[in-house]
Amino acid sequence: MNEMVVPADLAKDHDNNFFGGKALALGKMIRGGFKVPFAVCLGTKAYDQFVDSTGIRGRIMLELGRKRFEDMRWEEIWDTSLRIRSLFNNTPMPDDFKKFLQEVIEPAFKDKAVVVRSSAVGEDSANASFAGIHESFVNVRGLESIIDRIKLVWASLWSDGAMLYRNELGLKVEESSMAVVIQEMIQGQRSGVAFSVNPNDNSQTVIEAVYGLNQGLVDGSVEPDRWLLDRKTGSIINHFQPARDKIVTLSSSGVAIKPLIAELALRPPLNENELAQVYRLVLTAESIFGAPQDMEWTFDGSDLYALQSRPITTPAKDNDSSRIWHMNLRRSFDSLKKLSIKIEEELIPGMIIEAVVSGDLKGLTNQDLAQEIEHRAEIFQKWDEIYMTEFVPFAHGVRLFGQVYNDIMKPKDPFEFVELLAESEMLSLQRNAMMEGMVARIKETSDLPGSLPLSCDEILNKMMDAFLKKFSGSFGGDLLARDGLLKILLEMTNYQAQKRIIDANGLINSKKAFLAHFRGEERKNAEELLDLAKASYRLRDDDNIHLGRIQANLAEAEKEGAKRLGLLHSISGVEIVKALRNPHYVPRNDMLPPKRSDKATPRQLVGQPAGPGIGSGPARVLRESSDLYSFKSGEVMVCDAVDPNMTFIVPLCSAIVERRGGMLIHGAIIAREYGIPCVTGVPEAVELIETGDMLTVDGYLGVITINRINPEKMK
Amino acid sequence: MIYTSDLRDRIFNLLESQSLAVLATQKDGQSYANLVAFAVSDNLQTMIFATSRSTRKFSNIQSNSLVALLADNRLNRPADLKDALAVTAIGKAMEANGAEKEKLSSMYLDKHPHMSDFISSPNQALIRVNVSKYIVVSNFQRVLEMNVDE
The missing domain is CATH 3.30.470.20 (ATP-grasp fold, B domain)
Structure with a gap:
């Protein structure tokens, strides 16, 4: 088994493919007479044996095969990585392999503390530095803990950063492997x-x-x-x-x-x-x-x-700013705490102020309207940037907690931790509660003998006013929005939303079970981490809602401009502004949808499993906000991205399908709250699926099966 | 990932890259599958293969002309789950004769020049499949369909 494991001093140049760069460097240092803490190297063959004998290799391929890596959003890469980490974490070491490791580790280290380090093939070479990308664990003691950490070091081959880096270097995922160094821990002063x-x-x-x-x-x-x-x-x-x-x-x-x-x-x-x-x-x-x-x-x-x-590797040229941005998302606990304060005390209040628009667009001259569009575009652009640089990294607080929770609790569902975060009151849930209040009012009054039309119900009207004022967003303030809201409310009266009751006791118990793993100072840290994750989770929703309102303000102004000019929606704001300022300007159709083959029809589509459960029903494809008002209970919502302003119809949905991917995005969060099956990250969902297609949504596997009843529609 | 925009190209490239496909036929309720060396027309509407008239597949086609062909690029490796592409063609099979046979033979031999003796034997039939639909599976479970008989 000398390709499987060697003492570090025997790791030689030609073994680079078996033991990785770090082990090789240790071997050289020991032979060069340096004082190096005793270490053994577990070769890539050990990794290969583990992933092959447990079936993990195939499961990784299935995870990565859902879609092209380049097509994944940052959140999807995170989620994929978390799911793979969970595979390693939850798969026990086969007995014979464990016995082998026991025979290596126990005599070598007895009960001493060790460091378990990654030693990836190609790592720490002059051409590629994986420094900080793969994981290492210090102060690990005892066979079971060491084995757990070995698995996590292997899993870090599939960390988001590692996948992005290998993709950038053009390394094939199927050829990736990882060696591990187990080294005596020196408690240096x-x-x-x-x-x-x-x-x-x-x-x-x-x-x-x-x-x-x-x-x-x-x-x-x-x-x-x-x-x-x-x-x-x-x-x-x-x-x-x-x-x-x-x-x-x-x-x-x-x-x-x-x-x-x-x-x-x-x-x-x-x-x-x-x-x-x-x-x-x-x-x-x-x-x-x-x-x-x-x-x-x-x-x-x-x-x-x-x-x-x-x-020493020269820092890579800034040839892939997306990876650098991505790597910067990994914030430490301390910096997340600071970011939390900034977001709650400065950024969110700032967004709320700027989301309020004054004045009647219809009363503006064309010149003034052009200026208003530009002003709103500027505000949107500013907050959109802040969203990427501040809010998205803050969302990492949830990830940080999720990883700690999964390492300790080893849950079957890698996203179980979300339940511990959901107790916080989110803005969208407040909104849904308001809607439930209005539905209750409609039910109450329609049961009265000789009841008046709903439009005459003063109490209901006040409730609707309050709702529209608070959550205007893409609803806008016009009559269409009011009628649309009433239509949805009536639909809701006929449909018993299957809202999942979160078991409060169960929740308290899982929180207790998690915290019971920590003592003293560490317990305090764990509680703080949980609080940070809750804030992060809550704000993840609120920032989207406020950004949604700011974006809706811009859309509203652009729509008014387009209306005055008699233009279609496919004209960008920039063109609208030019045409408003200059009556002779002919705007370009600069936002045409991409050309696509008209003969392809979908039979089955794949995305990320984002809300467990199986749901079926006719599709309602949301292409514009007015499609919302046609929504019928029991339909499957199919959309490009669940806009924060759309989530109020979620209780009516039998399932949700979304082009945009991620586990902690709006659609997925709300779907989980309601126990509704959800698949996100489905490429071309809106282009391929037609309203009326019968869909079966498998939220466990992330698969949507499409039955097109009327073949004439395909043509 | 197969996008609808490049579906046709991906189907064509896959079929061009593979020399063998699995042919599925049926007789008396019993299905049967075997490998055939095939070729495809540029417009994807026709697939062709050759067979002896004494084979089970020929007899099956005589009895039920509705067939399916499956070609794929799997390499029998774990990455197949991620990378392999499978194309199923559904259509109607019939023996080609006369001038049509000559034209199709030349198309067939362009792809399989070593089969010239094989197809010139008098007992060999050249089978033309009029494809009505292609079903394309990528990413393990992503399934798109494309009609070609219009």
């Missing part, structure tokens, strides 16, 4: 990194150091002392001293950030002699590897350990 060559000045060497473990330095939560040294002589050119106030130390499981004791805060973690030792270490590494090195090291007492070494 001073740690850091060293660059044999300063990437900004090749005459210098850089050394950074912190008290405690270097996890805080690597993830940016502890600011290090930083020395610039003359590369030739090792003499100090510059020493940057931060406000030393934090230290990362071992906790009962993993690591924790604590305040640094005052005495240590006064002096740098390294003296000149120690600095010289680190300098010699990194230059020796450079000569062993034959290229400038980026090293991690730690001092345990006076012993200097080399933890890992990799070639």
Whole structure:
């Protein structure tokens, strides 16, 4: 089994394909005489054996096969990654394989704490740095925990960042594999990194150091002392001293950030002699590897350990801003907490103010209307940008919680954690409650003998006024919206929405069960994380609603412009503005729908399973807002993206199908609240499905089967 | 992912890339499947293959001309679940004769030049399938249909 596992000192160059770059570097360092914590390397064959014997390899292919990677939204990549992680987490190690690992791990480490690190093939080579993309776990103890962490390191081959990076490098997913290094944990008192060559000045060497473990330095939560040294002589050119106030130390499981004791805060973690030792270490590494090195090291007492070494890679050119944006979504807990305050206290109130528009569009001159369209477009553009840069990263709070919850609870449904977040009152649920109130009023009054027409019911009218005022959005304030609302309310009186009653006791129990895994300080952190996730989840909905209103304001102004000019909806706002300003200008049809084959008909479509359950009924394809008012109870809602302003008809739906993908988007969230089957991320859903097609929506598998009853419609 | 806009091209490219397809026939309620070397016309309306008149498939077609053909590009690897494309053609089979046979033979031999002896044997029939519909499966379960008989 020497292709399966070797002590690190035996990992050789030609084994790169079996043991990955990190293991190879450890082997070289040990043979080069460095003091390196004892390690064993679990080869890619172990990964292959696990995914093949458990069927995970095929299941990953099915997950990735739903649609082209390039066609997935950021949320879908996250979701796919979470589902794959859950596969690894929930699949037990086969008995014979576990026995094999036991025979390797127990004699090597006994009850010592270890670090379980990724060592992907191609990782840490000069051409590609996967630094920070795959996972590593520190302070892991005992066979069961080590095995659990090995599986999570394997799963990190499929983390969102890793998939994006491999896609960018053009690596085939089916050829991806992962080796793992299990290394004795050294509880260093001073740690850091060293660059044999300063990437900004090749005459210098850089050394950074912190008290405690270097996890805080690597993830940016502890600011290090930083020395610039003359590369030739090792003499100090510059020493940057931060406000030393934090230290990362071992906790009962993993690591924790604590305040640094005052005495240590006064002096740098390294003296000149120690600095010289680190300098010699990194230059020796450079000569062993034959290229400038980026090293991690730690001092345990006076012993200097080399933890890992990799070639310095020049940062990739900004050739894929979407990946960089995506990678920046991974925020630490602390930065999410700050973002939470900014969003709740500054951004959401700002959005609410700017969503209010004044004045009657009909009373404006064409020139003024053009200006109003531009003004509203500007507001929308501003908030749309803030949405991408602030709100979307904040949504990551939910993910962070989901990952912690799944690692601990190992639930069968990887999105079970959403239930713990749903107790918070969301704006759309308030809206639905208002609608239920109006439905109750209609039922009440229509039961009265000799009841008047609904339009004469003052109480109902007031309720409708309040509703339209609060949730005008794409409803607009016109009569059509009022009539449409009444139509939907009447439809609702005939239909018993299948709202799922969330079992409050069950919810309290799952929360307790989750929190019971934490003690003391960690318990407090877990509660804080849950609160952050709840805020993140709640605001995920509210930000969409407010953005929806701002967008509707723009649409309303553009619609007025188009109406005055006698134009179709397929003209962009920019063209409308030009034509309003200049009566001689002929606007271009610049928003024509893409050409498509007229002969293709769908039989079965695939998306992401976003709300469990099977639902069937005739399709109602929502192409414009007026389609909403024709909605009949029991129909399947098919749309491009569940607009926040559409969610009020969700209680009438037998299922939801959406082109836009994700588990934590509007449609999916509301569908889950109501227990309605939902499939999101279905390419061309709106183009392919026709209103009236009979659909069967499988929300477990993410599949929609289409029965077109009248074949004449196909032509 | 097969989008409707490139459906026709994807069907054609798949059929061009594969030399064998599974032919499904039926007689007396019993279905039967076998491999045939096939060719397809540019407009996708015709598929052709050759068979001896003494075969089970020929006899089945004589009794029931409604057939299906399946071609796919699976490689018998896990990634097939993600990448494989399968195209089923449904249509009506009949033996080609006379001038039509000559024209179709030349089209067939363009794709399978090594079959010249095979199709020139007097016992061989050249079968023409008038395809009415293609059913295309990608992404394991995404199924689109395209009519071609209009």
